[in-house]
Amino acid sequence: MPPADETSDPPPLEPDAERFLLELLDLPAPSGFEEPIGARWREEAERQGAEVTTDRIGTSFATTGRGRGPRIAIVGHLDEIGLVITKINAKGFCKVGSIGGWDPVVLVGQRLRILGTPAGGPVLGTISRPSIHVLDAAARDRTPKVDDLWVDLGVSSAEEAKALVRVGDPAVVDARPERIGGPGSTRIVSRSIDNRVGMFVALEAARIAGERGVAAEVVAVGSVGEENGMGGATVASYALQADRTCVVDVTSPGDMPGASDFGDYRMGKGPILTRGATLSERVTGELIAAAEAAELPFQLRAKGLRTATDADQTIKAGGGTATCLVSVPARYLHTPVEQVDLRDVRASIDVIVAWIERVADAAGGS
Numbered sequence: 001m002p003p004a005d006e007t008s009d010p011p012p013l014e015p016d017a018e019r020f021l022l023e024l025l026d027l028p029a030p031s032g033f034e035e036p037i038g039a040r041w042r043e044e045a046e047r048q049g050a051e052v053t054t055d056r057i058g059t060s061f062a063t064t065g066r067g068r069g070p071r072i073a074i075v076g077h078l079d080e081i082g083l084v085i086t087k088i089n090a091k092g093f094c095k096v097g098s099i100g101g102w103d104p105v106v107l108v109g110q111r112l113r114i115l116g117t118p119a120g121g122p123v124l125g126t127i128s129r130p131s132i133h134v135l136d137a138a139a140r141d142r143t144p145k146v147d148d149l150w151v152d153l154g155v156s157s158a159e160e161a162k163a164l165v166r167v168g169d170p171a172v173v174d175a176r177p178e179r180i181g182g183p184g185s186t187r188i189v190s191r192s193i194d195n196r197v198g199m200f201v202a203l204e205a206a207r208i209a210g211e212r213g214v215a216a217e218v219v220a221v222g223s224v225g226e227e228n229g230m231g232g233a234t235v236a237s238y239a240l241q242a243d244r245t246c247v248v249d250v251t252s253p254g255d256m257p258g259a260s261d262f263g264d265y266r267m268g269k270g271p272i273l274t275r276g277a278t279l280s281e282r283v284t285g286e287l288i289a290a291a292e293a294a295e296l297p298f299q300l301r302a303k304g305l306r307t308a309t310d311a312d313q314t315i316k317a318g319g320g321t322a323t324c325l326v327s328v329p330a331r332y333l334h335t336p337v338e339q340v341d342l343r344d345v346r347a348s349i350d351v352i353v354a355w356i357e358r359v360a361d362a363a364g365g366s
């Protein structure tokens, strides 16, 4: 891994791949409303030569190397956190509910893209609270709850509001992906890095293994409903009966001010591989051995309890699948300014491909 200040390296991702990742980051897909992003992901997978399918609840599958060897599932959830319109008042202001886990502090003052609306396209709303000049003293000192927030649609009545949005319309914060960090930087800031990065890594790993002719059947899985606990990965895992599963998600590094003692995990130092908790020690051992043999960077983490990812589900779904977890370090998760380093995305893909090759070799390379 080159030092962080090295700027002459080739970009971590091929230009087409990077464009696709940025496109995924910009598509909205709050839990329960993953259909458009699943369709785009499958379209790209098909263009790359994978066999694609979807299950009854919208989880998407892209398979390479069918029948070539052990079935290996690489799971990245499609959905992101968001909000949903729960009420429209007489003056046309809306209340919202959380989809997934929000810190409401980050919501105040944001623009919303409200989706699936009667207006046809996305509708702009702002998450508003009265300005400091008129906010009463008690409210000023209190941390807001999602319940305290109102969405302003720029209208004056319920009637006007209802022409634009309906109860049940989902929304995401309108925050687009951008480069951050100056010339040569490999960092991106965006909403939805959790978990566009994971679904992208899963597809790239399947594509590369397929193109190299690795003796494994690799199924990239874009699962639905991770952020709201619905568990598309559970259903998918039951159906797939894979020999092994690798879940790809993001996790917080410890290298930011104000983070509680999360361990010495850093941006730019490779994926975080987790031992313990609900994971298969055997398969995690294969993953670590593959990364070491290929001299790829990684950071090791231990978890005593659950991982709070799809891995907690895939290991016990159906007959159970021995599962490992690859986490891409990303700062400020569940905010509109999530940050990831594309070198970590690259290293995550490479570690997973190295592991797939190792598993295929051990299975006899047929």
Ligand SMILES: [Zn+2]
Residues within 6 Å of the ligand: 077, 194, 195, 226, 249, 250
């Ligand atoms: Zn996630």
